[in-house]
Amino acid sequence: SEQSGVRGVAPSSFLGGEEADFEPPVLSPLADPGAHRFRRGDVIHKLLQTLPDLARERRREAAERFVAAQPDFSDADRQVMIEETLGILDHPDFAPLFGPGSRAEVSLVGRAPDLPGNVIVRGQVDRLVVTDSEVLIVDYKTNRPPPEDVAAVAKVYIGQLATYRALLRAVHPGKTVRCALLWTDAARLMEVADEVMDAVLDGATA
The missing domain is CATH 3.90.320.10 (Lambda Exonuclease; Chain A)
Incomplete structure (x- = not known):
């Protein structure tokens, strides 16, 4: 009061x-051809929101399923996103x-x-x-x-x-x-x- x-x-x-x-500033999709980096960040954010609710041994399979459903990423891109995200979830500290x-x-x-x-x-x-x-x-x-x-x-x-x-x-x-x-x-x-x-x-x- x-x-x-x-x-x-x-x-x-x-x-x-x-x-x-x-x-x-937020990254602009206009400065990001195909909005690739923009969407990559969103995918990783979504994984970080959802995977922690799963048992550790189920996370990789769930991440692979989710990322496989995302269009326009190469298999190599998908694998990097999965490994990076799981690396954060298993961060030693x-x-x-x-x-x-x-x-x-x-x-x-x-x-x-x-x-x-x-x-x-x-x-x-x-x-x-x-x-x-x-x-x-x-x-x-x-x-x-x-x-x-x-x-x-x-x-x-x-x-x-x-x-x-x-x-x-x-x-x-x-x-x-x-x-x-x-x-x-x-x-x-x-x-x-x-x-x-x-x-x-x-x-x-x-």
Whole structure:
């Protein structure tokens, strides 16, 4: 309410100024002959949404069936998409995100000590799992060109993760919160280090 000064905001708003609204452009099908790369990212995104609900031993067969039904891809393309997607699901550090007890499209609402006082943040993470010692989250980026490394990631994305991390630390005190971005166009899982998120959040709230 206005009296308490509380306002609901999206995680990206902590970047302030012009950068709060800046997000790298979505890949245009016009710049993508045959919309091949555009569709490839969508196929991988769909696999990442559906395969985690299956037992690990059933995932490859389901992926092959789904990808075989997609038109205009060569057999080699299909095989690469399957291997890349299964590689993400079996990632040594983030496999729990796609295993039993993990959750998809989790809404996060609340305050946190690391964030400005009279602000309630509302956001959603694509995938989350809470283990005995850690909270792991991943945010999917589809149809956006994947950067080569974390240093080239748009600050708006880092700021979103930093905000989610702050909320989850408040809910799960004592647990390590680890965050990653997943670029579906390249099937690339990219962990974002604490110090990278700290720098963006410090700059936004200073």
